[in-house]
Amino acid sequence: AQKVTQAQTEISVVxxxxxxxxxxxxxxxxxxxxxxxxxxxxxxxxxLIRRNSFDEQNEISGRYSWNFQKSTSSFNFTITASQVxxxxxxxxxxxxxxxxxxxxxQGTELSVKP
Amino acid sequence: GAGVxxxxxxxxxxxxKYVELRCDPISGxxxxxxxxxxxxxGPEFLIYFQGTGAADDSGLxxxxxxxxxxxxxxxxxxxxxxxxxxxxxxLCASSLRTGEAFFGQGTRLxxx
Numbered sequence: 001a002q003k004v005t006q007a008q009t010e011i012s013v014v015x016x017x018x019x020x021x022x023x024x025x026x027x028x029x030x031x032x033x034x035x036x037x038x039x040x041x042x043x044x045x046x047x048l049i050r051r052n053s054f055d056e057q058n059e060i061s062g063r064y065s066w067n068f069q070k071s072t073s074s075f076n077f078t079i080t081a082s083q084v085x086x087x088x089x090x091x092x093x094x095x096x097x098x099x100x101x102x103x104x105x106q107g108t109e110l111s112v113k114p
Numbered sequence: 115g116a117g118v119x120x121x122x123x124x125x126x127x128x129x130x131k132y133v134e135l136r137c138d139p140i141s142g143x144x145x146x147x148x149x150x151x152x153x154x155x156g157p158e159f160l161i162y163f164q165g166t167g168a169a170d171d172s173g174l175x176x177x178x179x180x181x182x183x184x185x186x187x188x189x190x191x192x193x194x195x196x197x198x199x200x201x202x203x204x205l206c207a208s209s210l211r212t213g214e215a216f217f218g219q220g221t222r223l224x225x226x
Contacts, residue, residue: 034214035214037217042219043203043215043219043220044219044220045157045205045207045217046217047214047215047217050214054149059172064158069214071214088148091156091157093156100162100169101147101159101162101172101173102149102157102159102215103159104156104157104158106154106155106156107154107155107156
C-alpha cells in the first residue's frame with residue numbers, strides 16, 4: 001500500500017524564522033517519485049518540486065530546500081527566512097511510477113505572521 | 115491555453131440531480147487527472163486518462179461517477195443522483211506523459 005503522512009497539521013511562525021515541514025511515505029515500489037505542492041488561499045495547487053527515488057541529493061532553490069532520505073522514507077521541506085507570502089497549505093505527494101495517480105498527504109497549514 | 119481551466123468554478127445543485135464538471139487541460143498534455151478535495155484534506159485521486167482512455171479509474175467512489183475524454187483533450191466528470199456527501203472541490207490536473215501535474219483552480223460543488 002502507498003501512503004503519505006504529514007504529521008504536522010498546522011505550523012505558525014514569525015516572519016524570518018526557518019521552518020521545516022515533515023513528510024514520511026510508504027511504498028513497496030523501488031521506483032517512485034516524490035512531490036511537494038503549495039496551495040495558497042486561492043485554492044490552486046502549485047508545483048514546487050519532483051524527486052525520483054534514485055536521486056537522494058538534497059536540493060536548494062532560493063529559500064526552499066528539500067532533504068530526501070530513503071533510509072527513513074522521508075522527504076522534508078525547509079523554508080529559510082520565511083515570509084508572509086509563504087502562508088499556505090503544503091502537500092507532499094507520492095507517485096509510484098512514471099505516469100499515474102498522486103497519493104497526497106493530509107497537508108500542513110503554514111501561517112507566517114509579520 | 116496557458117493553464118488548466120475548469121468550469122464552472124462553483125456549482126450548487128439539489129440532491130438527486132445530475133451534474134457535469136468540465137476540464138480543459140494544458141495544450142499538448144496527454145495525461146489528465148481528476149481529484150476530489152474535501153475541507154481540511156489532501157486531494158483524493160478519482161481517475162486518470164492517458165489520451166482518450168481511462169488508464170486508472172480505481173478512485174471513482176461508485177457507479178454514480180463517470181468521466182470521459184472523447185478526443186484526448188477536454189474531459190467531463192459526470193455525477194448522477196448527487197448526494198450531500200459529494201460536496202467537495204473537484205480538481206483537474208494535466209501533465210506530459212511522465213512530467214509533473216499542473217492543477218486547475220477547481221470546481222466547488224455544493225449539494226443541498
